Amino acid sequence: MEESKVLKVENLNVYYKNRKRKFFSGTKKIHTLYDVSFEMEEGEVLAIAGESGCGKSTLARAIVGINKDYTGTLWQKYDEPQMVFQDPYSSLNPAKKIGWLLEEPLKVDKKRKWTSQERKKRVEEIMGEIELPLEMLDRYPSQLSGGQRQRICIGIALMKSPRLLIADEPVSALDVTIQAQIMELLQNLHKRLGISIIFISHDLRVVYQISDHVMIMKSGKVVEYGKTRDVYKNPQDEYTVQLLKAAGIRQ
Structure with a gap:
C-alpha cells in the first residue's frame, strides 16, 4: 500500500440486521451499501455528501468499527479513527x-x-x-x-x-453563526495537526468550504467522486447536478 494513503475502501458492502422482520432462518439482513470504493490521502479532507438515508453515516460507522457486518476491503493506515457525531x-x-x-x-x-x-x-x-x-x-x-x-x-x-477524524454532520444541529465557528475550528485543527478528516454533510455549500475531494452518494452507492472544485464546476452525474441546483450553486 502506498505510504501516502490513509484509507482505502474496495467493493465495500455493508449490512445491518432488521430485527422487526424475522424469518425461519433468523433475523433478515438489510443490504445498505453497495460496492463502495474510494481512496483517501494522508492529510486530506474528504467530504461525503448526499441526501438523508443515502448511506453516509453507515459508511462512517463501518470505518470506525461500529458496524462490522460487511464484505470487501477496508484498509486503514492507522488504528482507532475517531468520530464526532451530529448531536453534541x-x-x-x-x-x-x-x-x-x-x-x-x-x-x-x-x-x-x-x-x-x-x-x-x-x-x-x-x-x-x-x-x-x-x-x-x-x-x-x-x-x-x-x-x-x-x-x-x-x-x-x-x-x-488520532490521525483520522470522521465528522458526521457536525454542524447541522447548530445555528448559522455557530456553524461557521465550528467549521473554522475544524479547518484550523486540520492545518495545525495535519490530521485527515472525513466530513459528512448534506449541505453542499459547507462541503465546498472545507473539502479537497467530494464523494456523492445515493441509495447506498457512490455516484460521483473527484476533486471538489472539479465536481462542482463540471458534475458528471445528473443526481449531483440536482443536488447543486437545490443548494443554489448551479443554474
Missing part, C-alpha cells in the same frame, strides 16, 4: 463534568497507561486546541451552549491524537 448534547453524559468526559478516553486507553497528571495535562492541551477556557472543565454539558458542547465532542475525539 446526546453524545455527552449529562451527569459528568467536562473535565471527567475529556479524561475518560485516556482512562480506558488500552495502548498506554496515563497517570493522573498526564491526563490533566493532555486535557489542558486539548482545551487550548478547541479554544475553550479551562474553567469550563468544572461545568456540566447542560451549562454549555450547543457550539461549546460540539467543541467538547471534538476535543474528546482528539484526546488520543
